[in-house]
Amino acid sequence: MPGFDPKKDVPDLTGKVILITGGTAGVGAGTVIELVRHKPAHVLFTGRKAKSAEATIASAREAAPDVPVTFVEVDLANLxxxxxxxxxxxxxxxRLDVLVCNAGIMAVPAGVSADGYEIHLATNHLGHALLVHKLLPLLQATSDLEGSDVRIVMVTSAAWAMTPKGGIQFDRLKSQQDLPVLGRWIRYGQSKFANMVYARELAARYPKILSLxxxxGVVTTGLVTNLGLVDKAMVYLPNIGTMKTPEEGTHNLLWCIGAPREKIKSGAYYEPVGDLSNMSTKASKDPKLGGMLWEWTEAELKQWL
Incomplete structure (x- = not known):
């Protein structure tokens, strides 16, 4: 959607309750602040530290003093x-009308979560999957209300194409998953691939909810600017002239949250702004992989549901 302007192109959100993970900085914070200008009933956002949430809350209140904004502390790497x-x-x-799974980590050193899972997969996929499953009854109940339009939005990355062989190495997810050259990027890509595939599975299994x-885009937030020199060069060099500011980075999220439902294909993957992607890999076209990820995730989360 060329020339997207959130102030004009995000519709009135009166009555909607929206939850965004990772709203203390970057794209998440910018999305919270823009959303409140469109009069939702309530915006909630998550982060790891309450202190970090203060700036988002202050900016949101300045933008729309009458819209309730609530911070919920959570560490997605800890189930x-x-x-x-x-x-x-x-x-x-x-009620809950929109859940945006935005929080994440990128290209961090090899490690495991508090629960023993590869740290990217734990944070970017498994923590969000648990949040989705816990909130699904409320999302489904909201979808039964007259005039509702319930959405689950998974924020992934074009890096989902950079996965290990087979897409997801299920037998290595309860380890640091040491990989050869570019290991941190391959582990990150695997977690973002899981986000994309999981959204597709949600769409198939819960058709009343619009999941995508x-x-x-490649955004100059702390995820990029805090990288080491070599990793930063890997991000910047292929994207010269196409890097997005943090404000521009909010645009595709805002489009996916607010665009008319009939303009969105459930289960699809969208590039900025509102462009249906035809990007694919051998793994992404594997008809069995989505079900395998769903079943693995269900089994791992069973004790937490």
Whole structure:
């Protein structure tokens, strides 16, 4: 959608309750601040530290003093923390119209989460999957309301094409998953691939909910600017002239949140702004992989549901 202008192109959101993960900085914070200008009933956002949320809350209140904005502390790499946060959210809300799974880490050194999973997969996929499953009953109940338009938006990356052989190495996800050259990027790509495939599975299994994935583009947020010199060069050099500012990075999220439902294909992957992507790989076309990821995720999350 050329010339996207959120102030004109995001519709009135009166009555909607929206939850965004990773709203303390970058694209997530910018999305929260823009959304409140369109009069939703309530915007909630998550992050790891309450102190980091203060700037987002202050800016949102300045933009729209009458819109309630709530911070929920959560560490997505810790499933006990995700469960506690989801229970807190459920205790507060009677409806949930939009869930945006935006938070994430990128190209960090090899490591495992508190629960023993590869750290990118744990943070970017598994924590979000638990949050989705805990909130699904509320999302489904909201979808039954007259005039509702319930959405789950997974923020992924074009890096989802950079996966290990087969797309997802299920037998190595409970380890640091040491990989050869570019290992940190391949692990990141695997987690972003999981986000894209999981959105597709959600769309197939819950057709009343509009589920989709998107890339915000390559955005000059801390995820990029805090990289080491070599990794930063890997990001900047192929994207000279196409890098997006943090404000521009919000545009595809805002489009996917607010665009008319009939203009969005459920289960699809969107590039900025609102462009249906035809990007594919051998792994992304594997008809069995989505079901395999779903079943693996269900089994791993069983004790937390």
């Amino acid at each position: 006990a923390s995700v469960k506690a946060a989801a229970d807190k959210i459920l205790a507060q809300l009677s 994935s998107l890339t915000p």
